Amino acid sequence: MRSIVAITLLMIAFSVFARGVYQTDEAFLAETFNNELPKSQVVWVKGDLRKSIDDILGHRYAGLRIRYWHKDGRKVWILEEIGKEQPITFGIITARDKIEKVKVLAFRESRGGEIRYPAFTQQFDDAQLKGNDLDRHIDGISGATMSVRAMTAIVTLALYLDKFTRQ
């Protein structure tokens, strides 16, 4: 009985600890561009782009424009997507049609925080678009299905936006 209580408390503690801001947007950008932050640019979400973005996410994107930072062929996208109930903030670096890095910057859900671990995020390394989907299967995490789905959708979106901004 005691061990069940201890395990339950431990699980609650881990899920609570998973919440938080792991890195600010500014720190992620500074780290990516070695403190030489380029001027930000925006993509207006309208017309066919709106339709494609909504298709990738599976729902209407909440916003009329998306900001990104571009320097030496590398682009940084700071995007939010709701896992189950709360928005998760992702920092994504795209370079030459590929994912260079994905990082969970802020996690606010009560469950699914495991998606922040490099063991999971490294599945996206060098991922590319195949049509409007990722070119690979992403292994899920038990108990973090919604968060995994949110991260997969947002990485796909970043690659699509990378491609769109090169046109």
Next chain:
Amino acid sequence: MNRRMRSLHRSMGALVALFVMMLAITGMMLNHTSELKLDQRYLTWNWLLEHYGVATVEADAVFLLDQKVISQFDKQLFVDAQPATQVQRPIIGGVVIDALMIVATDDALILFSPEGEFIERMSSAAGVPPMIQNIGLFHGDPVLQTRDGMWRSDFLLEQWEKISLSGISWSSPQPMPDSVEVDLAEYFHGKGITVETFILDLHNGRIIDRFGVWFLDVFAVLIILISLTGLWMWARQLR
């Protein structure tokens, strides 16, 4: 003794009759909830909504921007009575420039179209000065008061220059207009109280909270007494 019992029986009977009728009528109505669509009809009497505590809502902050009401409930931001976006920090002010509504938190500016559609959240990564304390207007340009001083920009909000000005029209919180409060109350609490809920609470006495339960108990005791006195008189007549 028989006369006294008869008088007591009559007095209690008159008192209980109204109550029994109310129970019978509400009971019959509840038996036919589906047919009468009691769960689909709503009561919106002000006194009733106030009694159930669903007549009003209390926003954490309210700002009037042009013809729009911006309010915050926990992490949800509303434009009029429509949920617009989520924010992680309390809103501290708002201004309107050209075709843009700008709402400030201490770490970002949240932009909306004149129709109230969320455009974007701009933080210091987009060039907005951090540690914002208030937002205002100076000759149509947005001005931020931060812990680090005063900053002025243009409609693009990307370049901010440090300034020292007076005569700035600073944003300040406002009371929630009644019309929007009514809509928000409907958003949070629904269309009102269903007739089913009202009838059920009348039937079980909970319409007046715990006093209703005690009230019902008193009437239940009266019904028991009236039954006993009736039986007693009937038994006396048989002898």
